[in-house]
Amino acid sequence: MLQNLTIEQLLNYNVVMKPSKTDCYAINPDIIQKIEMSDIDKLLDLAEFFKIMGDGTRVRLLWALEQAEMCVNDLAVLLDMTKSAVSHQLKILRSAKLVKAEKRGKNVYYSLSDNHVKTVLEMALEHINE
Amino acid sequence: MLQNLTIEQLLNYNVVMKPSKTDCYAINPDIIQKIEMSDIDKLLDLAEFFKIMGDGTRVRLLWALEQAEMCVNDLAVLLDMTKSAVSHQLKILRSAKLVKAEKRGKNVYYSLSDNHVKTVLEMALEHINE
DNA sequence: TTGACAGTTGAACGGTTGTTCAATTATAAT
């Protein structure tokens, strides 16, 4: 009678214990209950976005590309890094859709995919400066 | 005659080679020269700030504390983590001045140190949502 | 076709990071 139910349904029956990692009990259960955590997935996406911005090389790349489109060699010279290291980071920025690439002849020119990134950088800079 | 000069001065004399990591030459030296990289230290501070925000646990802690001050046990139950793990992350948030602690009796209550963090979170959420 | 160069790729290395675990401090209650 219980064997065709989903995990969710079994949880409702208290047949399956949801594994809990906590090693303590709540001090103020009433407060916890009022906390809104439904946007949790968006929060994790948000953390993912911050994680990409949380690297000196990538921030410098974005800052440079905000001023002009550039190819890998130019960026490598500007940041005093190897082509390979720059290319690896550009790949990360591109997979996060923060940067786009365009091949012209022997070179690949990179630029910001939209000016949203620019405003985020500027806002955060203001936040730091105060 | 040269032995009492600073590194900077020696560099001007071309006595010391500034070690370069690049493995290539610039394609467009004119473009590189126009790029403004003087705010580089602020950019790195910025990356440091993003790095702290780039963790799911920390973002969830901030999101929860934005709604109510809470002690470690409550946060551990809410996020389904051990007290220890929560405490470690709170320490990081506190050393970044994003969160402040206040001991009351047996408990330590944490809250956002200012509402600046809240606005940053909201702005970034808007950025994600579009 | 050959050589030179721009760029990419994957493996490997070293450093960093988040969680766990065990031990410890501090406060309150019995």
Place this chain on the structure above:
DNA sequence: ATTATAATTGAACAACCGTTCAACTGTCAA
């Protein structure tokens, strides 16, 4: 005083991350 619990701490561990290195692809010029 003793016990129980909240919280912190440092060491240890595994997973992750950025750079390096070497090999490779693709394009242009001779």
